[in-house]
Amino acid sequence: MIHGEWFLDLDVFHKGYARARSNEGWHHISKAGTPLYPARYANVEPFYNGCSRVETGDGALRVINEKGETLRTLRRPTIDHFAELSADMVGYWRTMALKTASQSGLFDQLPANQQQLSKSTGMAPERLVRFLRALGELGVIQVERDKYVLTEKGQYLRSDHPKTLVSAPEEYGGDLLRRWERLPAILKGADVDQDIFDEISHDEERVKAHHEMLASYALHDYAPVVPLLNINAGDVVFDAAGGTGTLSSLVKRRFPEADVYCGDKTEITQQQLYDGVHYLPFDLFEPWPICVDKLLLARVLHDWNDKQVALILQHAKAALRPGGELLVLEMFLPKLGFGGGLCDLHLLAVTGGQERSEDHYSDLLHNAGFDVVETVNGGSLVSVLRCRPKP
Ligand SMILES: C[S@@+](CC[C@H](N)C(=O)[O-])C[C@H]1O[C@@H](n2cnc3c(N)ncnc32)[C@H](O)[C@@H]1O
Structure with a gap:
């Protein structure tokens, strides 16, 4: 970490600059921890005489200057961009193949041979072979001693995996896909059709499937962050809009002396x-029907527009005891570059919300009467904004 910025890798400083790697890739930073330019690379060399040799994600080799401008191209891209773009066009092949497999219950049957799978799924043997080839191409199954088995990646499709993603293709290939189809109208200013959380809460099956998916994401993304939360013995903690309570349970396990409440829509809390x-x-x-020492808002604000966020923060402020703190857990859009763009579009199409930069969140919190006293990031996707009501 340097000047509050986390890097996955940081080289030594040489003549004022260092090589640094973030989630998006390699780049150069100044001694203040500031990137010299927006681009991110598969690899960069240190600067010599103001020049650095860099390799782009598509295999091209270039020489750049300290402003990130290309001085020379040493090698053209090695990736076939035509093929890459063609693959982007058919992302739904992957979603629908996984959806069909998860609906058939196939993943829980493995290890099994073709005959056993044909019987359990009802798929015609010669078509099943083709289907299994596609799942093999996706890297979720492989053949071992004449049986199909799950790969390490495929293990997440077992329904009994603690971080199961078996319900996710049903969601992404179902209602969420239908919502994406309205993207052209939404980009022109139309609102999302219906509050998705309201719709889910009235459908028992979706409460289970959608929240099983959210719980797996929560377990994956919040486990590294929870030890960094400043929760004390005796604190009353409210995980507001906490879904079925995965983050709450992680908090309770890490801070057993705290009293942990998980709030959500009635149908969700009934789980x-x-x-x-x-x-x-x-x-x-x-x-809000509670007054607490620590308030958690984990991936809640990103579901809503700025006006709705202002109202949520108003209620949050009123629900804090004197000396209490609000902890906002969110992914930040980077200051430079396009990272997070697709997630942001997903929120626009599905909930009407948006991903935001750290500065954007700080502005919203400031306007709602909070001081951001610290930003904590343990190198995970999710950062924590520690906020106190302004005195
Ligand atoms: C993206 S999920 C986040 C859940 C959890 N905090 C997490 O990070 O896994 C948003 C949550 O907000 C809840 N929610 C949506 N609208 C709500 C409302 N009006 N009142 C209370 N909860 C709501 C949803 O039911 C859902 O559990």
Whole structure:
């Protein structure tokens, strides 16, 4: 970490600059930790006489100057951009193949041979072979001793995996896909059709499937962040819009002396998945029925537009005891570059919300009467903004 910025890799400083690697790739930074230019590379060399040799993600080799401008191209891209773009066009092949497999229950049957799978899935043997070839191409199954088995990546498709993603293709290939189809109208200013969370809460099957998916993401993304939360013995903690309570349960396990409440829509809190967590039905947009020491808003604000966020933060502020803190867990859009663009578009199409930069969140919090006292990032996708109501 340098000047509050986390890097996956950081080289030694040489004549004022260092090579640094973020989630998006390699680049050069100044001693202040500031990137010299927006581009990110597969590899960069240190600067010699103001020049650095860099390799782009598509295999091209270039020489750049300290402003990131290309001085010479040493090698053209080795990747076939035509093929790459063609593959981008057919992303739905992957979603639909995984959706069909997860609906058939195939992943839980493995290891199995073709005959056994044909019987359990009802698929015609000669078509099943073709289907299994496609799943092999996706890298989720392989053949071992005449049986199909799950690869390491495919293990996440077992329904009993703690971070199962088996419900995700059903969501992405179903309602979420239908919502994306309205993107052209939404980009011209139309609103999302219906509050997705309201729709889900009225469909028992989707409550299970959607929240199983959210719980797997939560377990994956929040586990590294929870030890960094400043929660003290005796604190009353409210995980507002905490879904079925995965983050709440991680907090309770790490801070057993805290009293942890998970609030969400009535139908979601009725799931009562974790012992030790108190479940509390509430509405983000009505005054909150609790007053606490620590408030968690984890990937909640990104679901809403700035006006709605202002209302949520108003209720959050009123729900804090004197000396209390609000902890906002979100992914930040980077200051430079296009990272997070597709996630942002997903939110626009699906919830009407948006991904935001750290500065954008800080502005919203400031306008709602909070001081951001610290930004914590343990190198994970999710950062934590520690906020206190302004005195
Ligand atoms: C993206 S999920 C985040 C869940 C959880 N915080 C996490 O990070 O896994 C948004 C959550 O907000 C809840 N939610 C949406 N609208 C709400 C409302 N008006 N009142 C309370 N909860 C709401 C949804 O049910 C859902 O659990």
